[in-house]
Amino acid sequence: MTDVEAVEAEPVDVDDAEAALVEHYPRLVRIAYVTLPAAMGRHRRVLLSHRLVQRALPRTRRPATGVGEDADPAYALVRGEVVRGALAYGRRQAGWRRWARAALVAAPLPPQVLGLRLFPRTGDMDELALDRALSELDAPARAAYAVRGVEGLDEEQTTALLAAVGVAAPRKAMHDASAAAKTVDFRSLATAEFDPCVVHARPTDLMRRRQHVRAGAAIAAAATVAVALLGVPGDGGGGGFGAAGPLGPQQAALNRVLDPSGVVRADSGTWTRTARLDFSSWPARGDRTDDHGLLQRALDVWARPSDAVRVSATPGTAQTPPVTSPQLLFAGDVEGAGVVLLYDGLRVVRYAEPVDGGAAPVLDFARVDGASTASASAVVVTRSDGNARYLTAPWIEHAELRNLLKPGGAPQPLKRSADGVTDPVPVPAADGSCGAADSSWTAMRLTPRAGTPDQQPFLLTDLAELTPAHLTHASGPGAKQGEVNDPQALGDWAHAACRLAAARGNGVRTVGNWQFADQQLPDDAGTANWLCTRADTWSGADHVSVQFVPPATAANTPATVVARGQSTAACGPMSPGVLSGVLWKSPTGHWYLVAAGSPEVTSISAGGAVRSTADGHTLAVPAKPTSHPELSGRLPDGSTLAALT
Known part of the structure; x- marks a missing residue:
């Protein structure tokens, strides 16, 4: 049926x-x-x-x-x-x-x-x-x-x-x-x-075809003898082919693409002449860019990895072989591994093999279509002992480290090699634990060189992907995102940083934090802040959370997540409007429903167990701690904005 x-x-x-x-x-x-x-x-x-x-x-x-x-x-x-x-x-x-x-x-x-x-x-x-x-x-x-x-x-x-x-x-x-x-x-x-x-x-391989014709009779005879001597063969396993798997019939068309001498190499000044800064303007760097053997192994394993190769990919990233000769970004020895970074216009591919040959190679895929400037400014070269080293873009002048949980702290210098490879950078804890005096969430602060389209420093953080996520901030109407460079932006990210742990491994491209409202709370409790954090992935999916920051919250204390959403335009450039609420207990022991909407909200209505309406984009009314109110907002054109829950 x-x-x-x-x-x-x-x-x-x-x-x-x-x-x-x-x-x-x-x-x-x-x-x-x-x-x-x-x-x-x-x-x-x-x-x-x-x-x-x-x-x-x-x-x-x-x-x-x-x-x-x-x-x-x-x-x-x-x-x-x-x-x-x-x-x-x-x-x-x-x-x-x-x-x-x-x-x-x-x-x-x-x-x-x-x-x-x-x-x-x-x-x-x-x-x-x-x-x-x-x-x-x-x-x-x-x-x-x-x-x-x-x-x-x-x-x-x-x-x-x-x-x-x-x-x-x-x-x-x-x-x-x-x-x-x-x-x-x-x-x-x-x-x-x-x-x-x-x-x-087009012709097939002429020389190989001629050899096949001459060897045909011998091969047939050998096969006959093998069958007679061995009987019916078993599956034979997958050994004997090394890191690259066996060639299939469709692989012949890849011979030209997999030729190391054909890889694309941009010169060191390409980025200064292009209209858009992305991976295509990265020069080939590293001490093994002319190592034909290393490049050949990287290309072969990309095209047909054997079962021994550990393969990972950003969600939504194709793991298919290259269809044209890729561009070489890096080839060199880093921390005991021979590393090759390649780019095919849609993906960055990382191949790494132990220099001593003691373990299987690693192959990582990351989707990077549409990357520019900040999102095309760093790629992981190696990971070890809770640290990562990055290859930075040629347009990066300075690199520093910042602890997002200490917004008042000064950035620390991050050294780089002549090829642009950073010293080890601490990877944020997988569980996102925060609140302790020694808690940290590391972000790289990169400053572009003079002459780039946007010379503002920007923040990148590791979310367990080959390319780090770009962190941004907005305040006021419209959720227009900018870089995290002022005290308000740093203060908001101090409360939101630890929630980034939930986005690890999801193929996140950018994470924007928007302080869409501040609210005077009842009982003279002070001012609360409302944040909307939007994570957009390379595949086009999105994850949105609304966070509530009560008054007098310590700088490194995570905000309270009060709502989540997916596949929504909320807090984004197309239709940024957002509305949410939370049941809050004041210092005097009274319970309230407090709600806030983005600046374009003209009034908020509560229904269900709590019934009230307030003009403007905030609301605070007495409520029972067991209440389950329903919220809606009114927009200037008379339409209704539903609350994220």
Whole structure:
């Protein structure tokens, strides 16, 4: 059963189906190509997409299912057959069906020309990003993306088509495709990168092919002897290949990309001539940038890490091989490890191997698309003994360390090598424990060189990712974020810093703190502050928390979290409005409901167990400690702002 009902139309004549197939052939081939698994390789996907379309022609009159009111039944029939056929190659099948499908994929596909490979042209960075995003989707989601991007169908039409061709959960597939479209638009499928009707033809490795021909008879004879002597072999394990896994058929196309001599190297002055400061303007640094062997191992392990390699990735980061020659950022020995940092326009990849060869290599992926200035200013080189060393950007003039829990303390100098590698920097405690006299939360304070677009110092902190998170601050209307350089910003972060522990390992790009209200509390208790802390990730997800800071709270005491939210515009640049409340006990022992909204809130209303309304953007009314009030705010245009809870 599917979650969408399909509608059956009148039977379609074979002649009509053939006319529709010929007329729309390029569109159908494009749909098949995008839906097929990327693991097949581009050559086989090109040939197989053409085969699927040509085999979609029915032998007899047949009805077309899932046809919309305005759709051509003949075209809908062949399109459905194409999608159904392409989906079959993305299913996980058991038993003899799986082996039969594998044999069909491996079988020769017409047309066959010895030594010739066909593939669409390589696209720009947006198209490469889409190719990576599609590789992470399952077959139904790729099909949904394909028919939406190529055909321009809406969500309901796409869902109906998927149901008609047998997709078990078409709405889930549509949801996954829509999520991918938030990263790269459906319209990107219109480019030549995804057009298997316009292809390049290139030879395979000519020398290797000649050697294979000469050695063919010997290999066959050796295989026959091996079978006779050894019988049926076992699985053999995964050993014998070192840190890089064995080459598969699709790896041949990566040979050029994995050539160390082809890595991109920016010169030392690139950053002074570019309009945007990001990783593409980093020069290659380190004492092993010309070590061909180290670079080759790093590229090989990136392309096909063996089971022995420890791999980690920022959430939402593709772990796919490079598609073009990456840029070299660093290659050198640091703390007993040979480290290579590479950048492919979307990701920074870190490879590290022990100099003494005593342990397995490490491979780390971090998403960095859209990084600029502050968010492209540091990358972890090594971690050991609770410390991290960073490679800093070429536009950084000074580096210092600041303890966020001591806002009045002076920054401490942070030394760097000539290549820009820092001395060890303490990593904040994983549990975020605070409140003790010796508590600390370390942040790096980096100052750009003269001539950079923004010369203000900024703060970065380690959240267990390859790239540190950028910390910002805002006060007043609009939540417009700036750098953390004044006493108010430092004071607010002293209360919010320890809550950063909850964001560790979530792929956080920036964390902004906004003091959106201060409030005079009843019983002459003093002034409380309200903070909204928004963490935005590289994948586009967000995490928001509202924090309450009572009067006379010690500088290093964490604020009280009173509300949380996800996938919300609150405290962000698009729609910053926020409202929340908390039950608070005054020093005299009385309980109150205290609430505050951002400056644009004109009045606050409480309902439920506590009923009251107050003009302005704060409210304080007596309440019982067991109350569960409901809050709402009024905006200048008369609309209502719901409270975060």
